[in-house]
Amino acid sequence: xxxxxxxxxxxxxxxxxxxxxxxxxxxxxxxxxxxxxxxxxxxxxxxxxxxxxxxxxxxxxxxxxxxxxxxxxxxxxxxxxxxxxxxxxxxxxxxxxxxxxxxxxxxxxxxxxxxxxxxxxxxxxxxxxxxxxxxxxxxxxxxxxxxxxxxxxxxxxxxxxxxxxxxxxxxxxxxxxxxxxxxxxxxxxxxxxxxxxxxxxxxxxxxxxxxxxxxxxxxxxxxxxxxxxxxxxxxxxxxxxxxxxxxxxxxxxxxxxxxxxxxxxxxxxxxxxxxxxxxxxxxxxxxxxxxxxxxxxxxxxxxxxxxxxxxxxxxxxxxxxxxxxxxxxxxxxxxxxxxxxxxxxxxxxxxxxxxxxxxxxxxxxxxxxxxxxxxxxxxxxxxxxxxxxxxxxxxx
Numbered sequence: 001x002x003x004x005x006x007x008x009x010x011x012x013x014x015x016x017x018x019x020x021x022x023x024x025x026x027x028x029x030x031x032x033x034x035x036x037x038x039x040x041x042x043x044x045x046x047x048x049x050x051x052x053x054x055x056x057x058x059x060x061x062x063x064x065x066x067x068x069x070x071x072x073x074x075x076x077x078x079x080x081x082x083x084x085x086x087x088x089x090x091x092x093x094x095x096x097x098x099x100x101x102x103x104x105x106x107x108x109x110x111x112x113x114x115x116x117x118x119x120x121x122x123x124x125x126x127x128x129x130x131x132x133x134x135x136x137x138x139x140x141x142x143x144x145x146x147x148x149x150x151x152x153x154x155x156x157x158x159x160x161x162x163x164x165x166x167x168x169x170x171x172x173x174x175x176x177x178x179x180x181x182x183x184x185x186x187x188x189x190x191x192x193x194x195x196x197x198x199x200x201x202x203x204x205x206x207x208x209x210x211x212x213x214x215x216x217x218x219x220x221x222x223x224x225x226x227x228x229x230x231x232x233x234x235x236x237x238x239x240x241x242x243x244x245x246x247x248x249x250x251x252x253x254x255x256x257x258x259x260x261x262x263x264x265x266x267x268x269x270x271x272x273x274x275x276x277x278x279x280x281x282x283x284x285x286x287x288x289x290x291x292x293x294x295x296x297x298x299x300x301x302x303x304x305x306x307x308x309x310x311x312x313x314x315x316x317x318x319x320x321x322x323x324x325x326x327x328x329x330x331x332x333x334x335x336x337x338x339x340x341x342x343x344x345x346x347x348x349x350x351x352x353x354x355x356x357x358x359x360x361x362x363x364x365x366x367x368x369x370x371x372x373x374x375x376x377x378x379x380x381x382x383x384x385x386x387x388x389x390x391x392x393x394x395x396x
Contacts (some may be wrong), residue, residue, distance in 0.1 A: 003027065003078065004391045005140075006085040006384035009129040010122075017071045017384035018077060018084075021392040024385060028077045032064045040064065044071050051075060062132050069136065086141040086395050087133050088387035091126050092178055092231065093119035094146030101149065101390040104130060104142040111364060112144060118176055118230055120271060143391045150180030154220040162231075177225035177234075179215070185386040186328045186379045187217045193366065193377060194324060202319040203311055206337070207381065209329035210238040210282075214308065216315035224318060226311050232269055235307045236300075238282035241272035242307060274300045284331055284338065306343045312342070316349060325351055326373040333363060333380050343376060350374045 008015040014032040028046035040059040044051045051071065059067070072078050087296055089104070095115045102108055109127060116123040134142055151159075154219065159175040160168060167173040183205045190205075191198035198220040205215045212235045215225040226234030230333045236242040253264050275282035277300040284304075290297040316322045324347065336359045345351045350373025357367040368375045 002086070002392065002395060003084045004088060004388045004395075005084050006088045006090075006387040006391070007133070008090045008383060008387075009126050014061075014068070015384070016068070017388070018072070019385070019388040021395075024388070026385075027145060028072070028075075029384070030068070030071075032059075032068060037250070042067060042071060044075060044077075046075060046077055048298055061129060062136075065132050065136060072301035081137060082139060082365065084137065084140055086143060086391040087137065088143045088145050089126060089130050089133070090147065090181060090383060090387060091144045092122035092147045093176060094144075094148045095172055095176065096152070096174075098146045099143070099152045101145045101394070103394055104134070104144050108144065108324055118148070118172075119178070120230065120265075122231075124310075140393070141395055143394050145181055145387045145390050147178045147180045147182075148176045149217075150184045151175075151177035151222040151225050154224060158224040173229065175225070175228045176230075177213065177215070177222065178227045178231045179211070179213045179225075180222065181383045181386050182207050182328060182381040183215045183217065183222065183225075185382050186326055187220065187381050189234070189382075190324060190326050191220075192379055193364075193379070194375060196323075201323045202321060203324050203326060204315050204319075204322055205326045205328065206308060206312065206332050206342075207329040208308070208327065208332035208335075211240070212237045212304075212329065212331070214311040214315065216276075218319050224315060227286055232265075234278075235311065236304050237273045239273045239275045240271050241268045241276070244268065274304065276301060284335060288335075288337060301338070301341075305338060308342050309345045312346070316346075322349065322351070322374055324377055326377045326379055328379050328381040333378055336361075339367070339376075339378070346374070351376055 004019050004021055006017045017029040017286055018027040020027055028044055033041045040055040042053045053058045055199055067275040078084060091112055097111055097116055109130060112123055113127045130142060147296055161173060163173060186205050187203050188198060190203060191201060203217040205217060207213050213225055213227045216223040228234060232240050234242050249264055258264055273282060278296045281287055287297040287301055331338055337360055352369040352372045353367045353376050354369045357365060363380050365378050366375060367378060
């Protein structure tokens, strides 16, 4: 058996899972939370057990990773860190440079950092984490698994913008998308649930969470996706605006007397979306509690569902129909209310859901009505397992 570690590093959290390959047995999983704030918490789940440690001090990323490695040994999840042969890292943006997962070298690391412009909230942070893992575990094979790689199969008419073609050739101005690792896992798993070859299916994957995207998957490949040049584009999200007219952006820069475009990008990335519309929260769970008394809470949720419906409808048209609609991500997997609101629009294609199934609370379930012509599935994503698979392939 070979142990591999899958790492998903965000701006304030580090999610991870430890696997035994090739059996794909999950040994443990966990989260390092708020390592850049005054308090930090490390959680490790293994079997039916759970271990937690809280620190009343600021932890650096290096501290967090070092303590995590100590926890793996203390809990006897590994006898020695050398048992871990490979570490896979989720990287958001691979641009046109990386069309598949790659073993990380010094040159690859520099290329990932140079692609930071395509995911300004992610790539640079991920590079910092990769460098630390390489320092702390130099014997391991480190692999970068790119969210954007799955979308490299999109045809030109779907990924190009209506701007001078030279801008694409010279500056890489095009749609790249994100959540590709999640969509790749979910679409493959959905094919197994449907007991049909992936190559025969037209799927629409709705990855709905803090970051949200819709992807049309045709014959196992990404045909189109809602996120664009960066993950800012597409749907309204927790704090991201989604689609905005470029002229409105320049108009607001002037009206708000902003110093530069970066200040406007900060507003669009961190102060908009559900937070900006509601005025008080970016969490759909909090918004749901107040829909009957707060019109802006209801408006925020309605706008979220509205954008999902528009993208799904356009992708049904693009693929000349659809075989299954799939919900995944934190909201997609857990909010039966949002699923019901979205699916109320697709009876015209035969995609109807069973209310009792939808509200059952089951994490993985076919919520389709008995007479539905188009299946509706809830499939929990497992990006970490997909990362582990890619790492193991590169260890062989």
